[in-house]
Amino acid sequence: MPDHQPPPTPANDYRAQVLLASRNLFQQRLRKMVSDAGGNIAGCLDGFSYAVANAHDVLVAAEPLDGFDQAASLTASRLTLMGDDDLEVGIRLHEIASHLRDAGGRALWRSRSLYLTLLERSTMGPDDNPVGPEAICEGLAAICAQYDGDTEQTFTVLDRIEDLLCQGLPALYDEINDLLTKLGVEPALAHYPGVTVAAPARTAGEQASRSDQIASNALLLLQDVLRHRSGLPPAPVGDHFAADGQAPSVNHELDGTATLMLENLLARLTALELHSASAAAAAGENQSSAPAPRPLKSSDLDLPLGRSETLTLDTMALIFEAIFESADLPDTVKEIIGRLQIPLLKLAIVDRSLFSNSEHPARLLINRMARAAVGLPRDASRDEPLCKRIAGAVTTLHNSQEGGDDALGKALTELEALIGERDQAVREAAAGHIRLVVAYEQGITAERAAEDWLRASLARTSSPEIATFLERYWLRVMAAAAQAGGTDGTRWQQDSATGGELIWSVQPKQTTEERKHLASLASPLIKRIGMGLDEIGISRAERLPFLNRLFDLQTSALRGQAPDGSRPAGMTRRHSGPRGDPAAKSAGRILESEALQVHYLAMPDEQEHAARARASSGWQVGDWLRFSLPEQEQEPLCGLCCWQSPSSPTVVLFNPAWGYAVALPSALLDQQMRAGRAQVVSGLATFDSATERALRLLT
Secondary structure, eight states: OOOOOOOOOOTTOHHHHHHHHHHHHHHHHHHHHHHTTOSSOGGGHHHHHHHHHHHHHHHHHSOOOOHHHHHHHHHHHHHHTOOGGGHHHHHHHHHHHHHHHHHHHHHHHHHHHHHHHHHTOSOOOTTOOTTSHHHHHHHHHHHHHHOOSOHHHHHHHHHHHHHHHHHHHHHHHHHHHHHHHHTTOOOOOTTSTTOOOOOOOOOHHHHHHHHHHHHTOHHHHHHHHHHHHTTOOOOOTTSSOOTTSSOOOOOGGGOHHHHHHHHHHHHHHHHHHHHHHHHHHHHHTOGGGOOOOOOOOGGGGTOOTTOHHHHHHHHHHHHHHHHHTOSSSOHHHHHHHHTTHHHHHHHHHHOTHHHHOTTOHHHHHHHHHHHHTTTOOTTOOTTSHHHHHHHHHHHHHHHHHHHTSOHHHHHHHHHHHHHHHHHHHHHHHTHHHHHHHHHHHHHHHHHHHHHHHHHHHHTTOOOHHHHHHIIIIIHHHHHHHHHHHOTTSHHHHHHHHHHHHHHHHTSOOOSHHHHHHHHHHHHHHHHHHHHHHHHTTOOHHHHHHHHHHHHHHHHHHHTTOOOOOOOOTTOOOOOOOGGGOHHHHHHOEEEEETTEEEEEOOOOHHHHHHHHHTOOOOOOTTOEEEEOOTTOOSOOEEEEEEEEOSSSSEEEEEOTTTSSEEEEEHHHHHHHHHHTSOEEOTTOOHHHHHHHHHHHHHO
16 A cells, blocks of 8 residues: 555645655654564555554644544544454554553653644644644554454554554654754644733744753743743743753842842742741641641732742742642651742742753752652651651751751752662561562472372373372472472482382282382382371371272282272372462462461463563562552552562562562563553652643643
8 A cells, every 4th residue: 555645735835845744754753663563564564654644634634623523533433444343452542542642741742732833723632633642543553454363463463563652752753843843843832721822033043942942841831831821921032041951140230129029039938938837846746737738829929920930939839739739649748848848939039940950959859758758658647757757858958058058969868868778678578578479489389390290190000099199198298399499309309209119019010020129119118108298297097098008009019910999998089289279379369477468469371471471561670669459449559569580470569558568470560550550659750740740730
């Protein structure tokens, strides 16, 4: 199938030429990414490219309806062509679109803003971006329609493609954005409700500089939205921050009134900070009376609109409001972070690089405080040692400010040490639980080895008495030997040889040499059988019926007679124990030893193999993860990934607040990560996340 060709456009239609260049870049880079997935999809690539380009052009030509209507147009048209058997594929494509949107991040957001300007629209839903995930999924739908494989094989191919796209999309969107910017397209702010922007004339260099500054930094974008909502003109190029990332210099001698107003504002903030500290100290004596933290806004200080300080105050207020409303932090930690609101406001007013520099120590301080609190229960009290140490970092900050030291540096150092010490303490506390899991899994491995040995041994005997003895007793002897020293150990070799000699000893002996060998073997064999039964705690009274019967069987063997097939009283066949039962395995179990407890979860073997085949590694040992226990209607758990077995898929997560550890297959964890039900929370940048959340709510 040839590549989709857009309708012919006049050579002098500059916008059409820009759209064509962007579409071709989008189409070609995607085709290259998808082709790397392999899986015999070469024959589907033309259909993929055609569908992507067609979706791009459909979205470009679409009437500017509301976001829902536009999203429904492509999705509904695709789903109406699907039969019932393809509905599962459609659901999977919807999931992929969501994952691609997350992977695209800010670069995808910026491309949408650039296309708003390019298409001269006032609104654009997230699914209406001509280079967005919706267009990509149209191409994936074409692959699914043409791919020669069943649903499971199709999903495997989709999983590989999704991984490649998630890795490559940020760079692709950066490339598209650079192309559009170089061609003179500027990010639009007109898609924010109630905002209509008439961009002032700028040179190409000024346009690109401002576009890069705003679009690459959600905090600056948040400020620009607030600026336009307040009816203020866009900030001049360079007003956000200087080329070196520092705040631009200001000559306050030229504006004495501004300097006086700034000093007055800082003095009011300092007085308010002292008052808040006194109120917090008083509330500390009675925790129930402590008010919930609230953001400080410019209206609280009656600041006039139009000043940069007012904008700074309201920007920080939105960020702290998002932090205070976060469900990830205990209220106690929110209150501690709230104590930094005024110090950070004062800092942001005099040091505007806080908004441009994502590695600014003040922003890192918020992130480290939230990181130190990861895994704390939501009702953690102020007396919790961890909360006290987090609060201690704030105290260090205040004290250092008064002494003129490197306040932020000291506080960050304290928090880094706290994070390291806490993670190490959790790992040490999990050591006993890990040993419990190791012992249990060694037992499972040993039983599987013993079961394999038993199956091979039963194939070599026709005696029901010997078969029953091996199943009921010697299977346990072999499992104990495997757990003690492995299948290469001396004990395993000796007990395996004893079992083999037992089988041989009751078979009819036809030659003199065989009879002589059995006569010499019988006594030491009985002794070694007794030693094995001693190892598993079988009493002499319980083993006596079999030993008596064994004497009769060996006597018959010496005479060349086959066994009569009778079974001694009390010797019924017994199958393997619950560890080997697949139903018991999939249901999970509680492992206990003294005061230790582990919730051990597993997946049926066939599901585990399928899940591992689609696994995506988004976590590692040492991460704090939020995840869910399957088939349990409780809130997600947050624990530290303390250990991953080198010989099995098992991962152990632990949080001292639980009172137990959780052991589960890595494939199950990956499955939840892919479905969005699990998340690495120790890597989250709380300040930046709050900024993006505030921006989403505002827009």
